[in-house]
Amino acid sequence: MTQDALTGVGMAGTKPRTTSERIVRALNRTPVHIVLGLVAVVWLAPTIGLLITSFRPRSDIQTSGWWEVLGTLRFTLDNYREVLAGQGIFGSFINSLIITIPSTILPIFLASLAAYAFSWLRFPFRDTLFLLTVALLMIPVQVAFIPVLQLMRPFGLTQGFAGLWLAHTAFALPFGIFLLRNFFITLPKDLIEAARIDGASTWGVFRTIVVPLSVPAIAAYGIFQFLWTWNDLLIALIFAQGQGTRPITIQVLTLLGTYGSQWHILAASAFLLMFLPLLVFFSLQRYFVQGLLAGSVK
Amino acid sequence: MRAGLGPALIVLVQIGGEIMAVAPQAGPAASAVPPKPAGGRGAKESDPVAWLFLAPALVLLAIFLVFPTLYTLALSFNRGRAGVFTEWVGLRNYVNLLTNDPNFIDLRTFPPSGAIWNNVLWVIFYTGLVLALGLLIAVMATRVRYERLIKAIVFVPQAIAATALGVIWTFVYSPNQEQGLLNALLGVFGIGPISWLGNPSWVNAALIATAVWAGVGFATVILSAAIKSISTEILEAARTDGANEIQIFFRIILPMVSLPMSVLAVTLIVGVVKLFDLIYVMTGGGPGAASRVIAFTMYQEAFPGGQYGKGAAVAVIMLIILIPIMIFNIRRFRSEAVT
Structure with missing residues (x-):
């Protein structure tokens, strides 16, 4: 069970022995292949459609659908150039x-x-x-908005980045404490006792034993928190009131409001918003699912 | 909705133990018993240094969650226009919301309408469809060689921001048949074009479909892990005894995944109560107020609307809806700690 949840071993049962048995099995599974093929198309088409659109010239987008792209094989980076230079996407990305x-x-x-x-x-x-921390895990962040906003305003925290850092950190703590505590209690007791007998301080045990042994869980929490903060819209809407602090989610939303159906702008900016999380996700997903299953199951 | 991986991870953590519980060959489930502190000291001696480790987290939690929750409760009994909290109004915010605000709940017609009713629709159709499709895809995927690929394909939307999901699906739903995929497909059969997001009778279905598309991968991965934990001996034995695949599904797989399914359902329902981003991005609660949900109402009334008292009351209603789930989780956690 510590295997990657996305891989794992199939439960196909025994191997077919004869050719005819193999053919019968293949026929039995044809409906399964058809349904899964359909699933793949439905789950890929919307994203790929927007990706193709982001590379098509504006005039093509207005006159033909992205599925007709084979008829008009013209691609351009102009859309990306326009949103990065002229539509504030670069600044909000930073x-x-x-x-x-x-x-x-x-x-x-x-x-x-x-x-x-x-x-x-x-x-x-x-x-x-x-237990109070576990209870806080369920609290909707909405109950905190009005008081926290009133608390921040006199300090000017809603105009800079510090308020956002503090809000994101505080709202992420219950989950982090819950996740990491459940991992830490599985660490071998003998190892920690031995270090203490050797005279390691409480901080020393934390730094030299607990943290190094918990890298998978800590990394998983870090990846989650990165994706969540990057993709966040709501907390930014409330606490990012300064002109120079708007994140890319808010900028894309603003473009959607301003350019309703200018899909060359919207497609390119949406992909710049998605690009980093997808990169993190694809390069680290194995590590991340593994870390979590190991952390929770071991 | 904490779009993306947040809920997925919580469920992975919660289900981890349970998957093991239904997998007899896989060793004991994770124990939630706090270990006795190590070291040769007396059993009742405490480590004062612990408070140094706890202080930063506890201070932040107190300032940003515990105190604001209590304060919001107090504000909900205040008129609170434009951030001025001088007029105590008792329960009037709640009474107004529940009896006099057709955008929040309107029971005079059938079917009812308003944000609460829309959330009920979300709970039924979003939760039901995510669980059903997630189980279907998980069961079918275990029977093919490209299992990993298909699960990755349906899981990818988990990493996409709700804002980007909103752009992707607003494009799919575009009423322009040269741009919107869905209306182009329907156009082939001579139907439409339909303004999916602009028509009050379609808008909730269109939004729920988007969220289902984004959420199925999460259910698939969790349920697939649960299915894999079913011992192959049991399945082999059932097949040897002549059970067909449909019997195996209903008599073995379904009972064995019912526990992870119920935890998933709770998590999905919590997600629905907190749902905000997708609605805000795709429809802004419209057309009119047709697609409003509770969390959207909280934002809309408090921040652009400046009605802090009303917004606070909506936030407290969200909290009240979630309290039974909170108690359920704490109970479960405690019972695990006892065993």
């Missing part, structure tokens, strides 16, 4: 990076520290506090 990177590192650090205390240190009300 803003998204400025928002996302600290909003990923801070919760990893703070959640690891707290999860370590909840799993290996002894203090009064430990279980009560942990």
